[in-house]
Amino acid sequence: MFGKQVLRGAATAAALIIGLATGHAQETVKVGVIAPMTGPFQTTGKQINAALKAFVAARGNTAGGKKVEIVLRDDGGVADTSLRIAQEMVTTDQVSILAGFGTTPNAMSVATLSRRAKIPQVIMVAATSSIMKASPYILRTSQTIPQIASVIGEWAPENGAKKFISVVSDYGPGIDAEEWFAKTLQQKGGEVMEKVRVPLANPDFAPFLQRVADKKPEALFVFVPSGVGATFMKQFVERGLDKSGIRIIAMSDVADDDLLNNMGDPALGMITGGPYSANHDSPENKAFVEQFKKLNTGMRPNIVAVSAWDALDLIYKTLDKTKGDATGDVFMAAAKGTKIQSPRGPIQIDKHSGDIIQNIYMRTVERVSGELYNNEFKTYEAVKNPAQ
Template sequence: MNLTRRALSCALLVATGFSLATAQAQAQTIKVGIVGPFSGPFAHYGALFKAGAEGYVATQGGKLAGRDIEFIYRDTGGPNPGQTKTLVQELIVKDKVDYLGGFVFTPNAMAVAPLIQQSKTPAVIFNAATSAITDKSEYFIRTSYTLWQVTVPMAQWAAKQNMKKVVTAVTDYGPGIDAETAFKSEFTKLGGTVVESIRMPIATTDFGPFVQRIKASGAQAVYTFLPGGPPNLGFVKAYNENGLAKAGVQFLGTAETDEFDLQKLGDAAIGLTTAFHYSGAHDSPANKQFVEALKKQDPNAVANYASVGAWDGMYVIHKMIEATGGQKDGLKAITAARALKWESPRGPVRIDAKTRHIVQNVYLRKVEKVGGQLVNKEVQNFGAHIDHGLDK
């Protein structure tokens, strides 16, 4: 009898211990490291990443797949691959994050590829837009865009408008070179000529000499790419102040009329043309929910490509947590992410299983004034586009 009771007691203790372990595992907090600029001239990216990511979690009742989420933010300041690598190493080794997100600048994202590959830590790119990034590690997933993705349809549109001569003017680093290459290859294939290719230093603040070269080139349009923030604002202002529109040089861009800076451009921005994957004015129930949730999270946040990249990035992380049952299994998480399809605030999207890059609609947008506010009005849907830079 005593032996039987002892056996039952042992079995009960084992079962109780197992139940406690299971409950603890279920209650495990998921750590997400968000890497981006939270200080300096590009600090608005960090603020928008934070609002988008936390806003998404708030709409899910504060948990993802039943797990508490702990965000750990790290400030890169700007393009700083060395510092970014150090910060990410600390997040992985010291903080033991389950997932990474963010990354504004291509050099920063490239720098951490060996770290996430070795540690099998899924990293969701909210912004960095050079095609080759996702080739550097199988643990990268991108919910932003690439310059090839949005530039190819813009070049096609320009050719259909009977434009024959265009200047490209881009910031001289990874995404800018992608933008220049994508536009030139597609536009010349369709019979157009790129009369000059201008590369501008990433640190420049004086765009006057560059726009004067554009004005004197005899081109019908300028296709441009600059990183969001002060460079965008400076170039667009220089374009307007130097009378390029009056001289018949049409503006063709991507994120240069970003909602974060749009009102600062004033009425001179009306009519500027861009091809992009998102507009804060996109008309859909999903975008309405996103805009409302963003404002609730942070009244100063704007719905733009950075905040929507973070929002959708957290959707992907949510689904990876579901797929792994909240356990640390990078390969299983990435495998699940490769098959995702959903309705984003930007429209229907999916993750390309091969490239791990988002497939999404690209829209032709023109700046208009609606209700006293400047908006990027979507005037044409070019349909779903892959990352043409990886489709080689």
């Protein structure tokens, strides 16, 4: 019943868009950004909003000879709300491009509308591989779980860690991380001794960490959503595992840049893999971090912020190519294959899938000028999403 209602809603919106297309003045290109500004994922929305503000201040509000207007709406992290807002944006606000999407369900809920109405949909956050197959009008500037997990699985056995227990949050991205880490690790001669899935809501890691202590693996592979890493590390230390010799080799979400300082000394030495560190050494990143902090009361950017920045950069560059034409097929043809010198390093939009190709860095948590940062020590260049 619900699925049919969603499809009917998306189809109705698509019909209205087609009706509006010829009459809508094209002097302004509106970009509708749907983000969780409230609710459990509000730190994601905060990073997106801060990045958009910094980008427009740095680059202006014109591209392709047209004014670019950003319409930001809060979905509270609720997928049904994302779809309703997207429909309102394209029918009432007359946006030409949709962007944002803090989680996979939110992105997927809007994909039917994107496909039927031929509206470009730019993913700034959601990282599950299957999103890209939901609509031919989707582009992604964030990251994918398999992209990172497979690199960690390749690096670890080459650097003294072959026997693992994996600990992941029990939902789609966590299961993706578990699968792709194990697959690559085993191909490189490693072994996952046990796979542990922890409830996403109100996680208590203590009983799972006791099993880790009993089995004595060489290392733990960990994936939990951004913000939960501090809880995991606190309980890891409380059980004395920081003195056990068991290494933590984790996805970048565990040591999120925005929250890393709050984790304190227990995070020191943690190794993670990911596409961005606020301490990335490049002129583009130095300028980005400076601009971001200046306009956002010293706030530190994370991967969400740089992905939102790159999403606007992609939109601006594409509009420059199309001379302001944001029509679905024209925009997508121009966007695919685009190369950007991002604050995270070089990125490219895959010319076939629309997914992101980017460097993945192995990093270790170190203290720099009194603050904790993820310091990159090895680069895997131009990594594609292996699940595509």
